[in-house]
Amino acid sequence: MASGAQNDYERRRLENIRRNSEMMASLLLQRKAADLSASLKRPSSKTPKPSPDRKKSRPSPQPPIVIRRSLRTRGLPPDQSPHPEPSDVAPSPPASDVAAARRGPLLAREVFFQGPGSSDLGFKDVILGASGRPSSDLGKEGGPFDPRSSLVLRPENVGKVLSERILTVKFFPFGDRTVIAVGNKLGHVGFWDVDYGEGDGDGVYVYAPHSAPVSGISIHPFSPTKVFTCGYDGFIRLMDIGKETFNMIYSSDAPIYSICPQPNDNNYLYLGEGSGELKMWDQRVGKVSSSWDLHEQRINTIDFHPENSNLVATSSTDGMACIWDLRSIKNDRPESLKNVQHRRAVHSAYFSPSGSFLATTSIDDSVGILGGNNFDDLTLIRHNNQTGRWLSSFRAIWGWDDSYLFLGNMRRAVDVISIKEKTTTPLESEHMTSIPCRFAAHSCKRGSLACATAGGKIYLWTGS
DNA sequence: GTAGCTCTTAGTCGT
């Protein structure tokens, strides 16, 4: 790299640091002023300008009072009132407040935010239409595949799907149509129908089912009309796209940081809750039926071994990534089959497609690759994972075989790690104008890689 | 164990 670019980078960094210290000083003043005015029982003069997408993002310890009644509870037919415009600043409570207040069933339209022509009617048709067709292993056939030379980012595959920072991104398992789901820190869940084509809007549909960051989305490969979402608000909601509902199926006082379906059985959902608890939710009884205290701090990811669904990998802020055998975890003294000790928080631990490797990502600036006969060999690859305050942490994911890992690069690139060569190659594009943080690889389209950013954008790289 | 403090630093929009 030219030293000019390096200097420019350094200059920007220092400038940001200086600006932040000024910001903090002014924040301190604002807070003191607010405290003073509160003590004088006068409203603060600092009122933020109204914006449709700036709702409260912090979970309140007490759920707010229900101030909006659904059409259903008022005994009205569902198509009685039109959808509000996204820019509508009417005094009715925002969709996110509805989600925060309601612990029971929600109609999807009650938490609907925006879509083409301010309607989400088309979205149901997209999903039902696509899920009816086979989602076979399209694109998996063919010869050797090197993503470093095969992936391209077309300008039409850049989408602004949400406002604010994205924490989770997933593909629907369709072979014929590309649909992506994302969750952000405001509690919004957005869907991008990439093949939307001509018409009103851009194929983006947004709902607000949570009142705090959406930490996980799970779309089971066998029933893609059912979308599970979890959040820091302690709720797990099940969106049934066919029934157009967004029901709460589990609630906790503690934040939920991760979810994962059991791969061979649709009835079980695993969740990481609070300070290190792994729980198993059983659909048939509608509640948590097993619980293990596995970590000292939050569990950031849960991932099942692709061949042996008794094996599960967890990553935790306590610095450990572990492989567990679900048949033999004792709750009083859980013992992992294998673990990787990082020096700082571990943000992901994912099994490779064949199950031969486990890849871990830690903010100690390393990516761990656990392999060998019995996961006995650990290779650490240096990687800058200092994402700072505004970005979601990096998590290395596997592509379509055991050859490559993908993760974010602070220089607005996708880093591709070759397992065999132990090299890191950045993928760059003029269309990628922000840093990709969270990734998803399409389960049946080789080369389709979705990258989500802190500004709510998605970059969809595709195989050329 | 936990409250409190410190440190990090990107994206968007308007000019």
Add this chain to the structure above:
DNA sequence: ACGACTCCAGAGCTAC
């Protein structure tokens, strides 16, 4: 191109 604005997350440390 550049400056103003957003802003309170998450981790790690220290003191109690």
